[in-house]
Amino acid sequence: MQELVLVGGGHSHALALRSLALQSVTGVRTTLVSPARHTPYSGMLPGLVAGHYRFEESHIDLLRLCRWAGVRFVAGRVVALDPQARRLTLRDGSAIAYDVVSIDIGSQPELDAVPGARQHAVPVKPVAGLWQRWQAVYARLQAQPAGARDYRIAVVGGGAGGVELAMAMAARLAGRGVRVALWCAGPVILQGYNACARRAVQRALARLEVAVQVDARVARVRPGSLLLADGRGADYDELFWCTGAAAAPWVAASGLRTDASGFLQVRDTLQTVDDDRVFAAGDIAAQVAHPRPKAGVYAVRQAPVLTHNLRAALLGEPLREYRPQRSFLSLVSLGGKRATAARGPCSATGAWVWRWKDRIDRAFMARFTDLPAGPVRDRAL
Ligand SMILES: Cc1cc2nc3c(=O)[nH]c(=O)nc-3n(C[C@H](O)[C@H](O)[C@H](O)COP(=O)(O)OP(=O)(O)OC[C@H]3O[C@@H](n4cnc5c(N)ncnc54)[C@H](O)[C@@H]3O)c2cc1C
Structure with missing residues (x-):
């Protein structure tokens, strides 16, 4: 039995869980480690604060997703990674061994640059x-x-x-x-x-x-x-x-190469530059050949390549490369049910933009709520 461990239930891993369930790999046990059962969908976060969405509408239920996908859910926070021993340490002191590990733990605002x-x-x-x-x-x-x-x-x-x-x-x-x-x-x-x-x-x-x-x-x-x-x-x-992103310190402490801000340097295969068995996606990953700003849209787009490559790494098959787009559509909500859309030199504002954004966001969340019934592993796909 090989051990695939997903650290963090960010956007890439939530989507990967769905796809891995639909194409499970025989002889592989998958584990998700997450400090909480629910993970937020960033696109709906302002709408949650504004009162447009309820908590359940704007959060992915990782435990439910794992149960559906046949994935082991471990409630905990990773605090150390030892690439030589292929071991993760959790805050409660317990350890998890892996054959392949993927890290999608996001980022947090930079707090330490300003005293107080x-x-x-x-x-x-x-x-x-x-x-x-x-x-x-x-x-x-x-x-x-x-x-x-x-x-x-x-x-x-x-x-x-x-x-x-x-x-x-x-x-x-x-x-x-x-x-x-x-x-x-x-x-x-x-x-x-x-x-x-x-x-x-x-x-x-x-x-x-x-x-x-x-x-x-x-x-x-x-x-x-x-x-x-x-x-x-x-x-x-x-x-x-709500200022610029910072990385969890344990990532750089693992000895794997990071950029100046502590984000894990990855190749286009989303493998770290130092270790073929360690993958990273979302905000925590810094793609060396294609640097991009931190945005959930990249985490989402990385998911299919990440999923393919995790399976390929376990099966010894060829890996794919992820080439991020140069720009993306940004939809900024304006407090009430209005929004501004911007991409490159184009922009539009109005209630219809908010409704458009609302449809996109709800369709994304539906991928985690409207799960096919029945034991997925038994289905021929
Ligand atoms: C108010 C706001 C609005 C935003 N709106 C947008 C938007 O509209 N579009 C857009 O593209 N981007 C948006 N962003 C940016 C977006 O939030 C991030 O780029 C995105 O969430 C990154 O996704 P991720 O997969 O890297 O990780 P995240 O979605 O941040 O998820 C990380 C997960 O890892 C878990 N985790 C953290 N540490 C550990 C650990 N040590 N062990 C185990 N698990 C751990 C966390 O609990 C969390 O579940 C917004 C950001 C903010 C603050």
């Missing part, structure tokens, strides 16, 4: 922490008596994630005496987006009265206040952190 951020800010990931805190904030503000002083929510990070989160919060709390501010280190929000899309998003932010601060690099966080690099300061009641 780790202690006082709520990072957007892990999403479980964000969701818990947001529910508490929302419950408190709903109960806030009329005429109470304005409650100040600060969101740090001017990329798509931060912008969507700020608008989702502002839309959900409209009329409740809440002021939302978005702090962006660069000269513009949504760097890399075309000017037309950016203007549409800026109008939406203004409509929701989100105070956008550009050229505002946060240099220090204190309880209740931010200090900017240029000496300015601002007060907050709740602080959410």
